[in-house]
Amino acid sequence: MKIIGVNIPESSYVVAGTIIGSNLVRIGERVGINSYCFLDGAADLILEDNVRLGSQVTIITGTHDIEANVLRRDLSKGTIAKPVRIKRGTWIAARVTILPGVIIGEGCVVGAGSVVTRNLAPNGLYAGCPARLIRPLPLDESDRTRASILS
DSSP, X not given: OEETTEEOOTTOEEOTTOEEOOTTEEEOTTOEEOTTOEEOOSSOEEEOTTOEXXXXXXXXXXXXXXXOTTOXXXXXXXXXXXXXXXXXXXXXXXXXXXXXXXXEOTTOEEOTTOEEOSOBOSSEEEETTTTEEEEEXXXXXXXXXXXXXXX
16 A cells, blocks of 8 residues: 555554655564654655554754744744654654654653653653653563564
């Protein structure tokens, strides 16, 4: 299936109400995108295999310089595009906002309502505004086996 030029593998799904802003969005195998997500696509936005997005997740890849106080946002200067990558096996819970330029490591869980402002190391539970590490998420042998089967 294709939505505005974005290939969506048969093993993945996108629920109604989701906005995909451009064909710079890339969706891996077995990706689940729940209702009313916003993926702006001003720059490359990559959802690797086995990523899950909860309802109303917002992923932003475009930003702007902050100008002098007379004109904080100068429209003539355009958008600054910074790619976002969410690595395989990550779960982003409902209403999380991910800001431009972020890489979320493999196997992370990001708690509902969090704001991700910087890169997140693999296999961690993150939450808050800004999102911070709550605790590491260990891998056991069944996780490694399942990951190799799904790869």
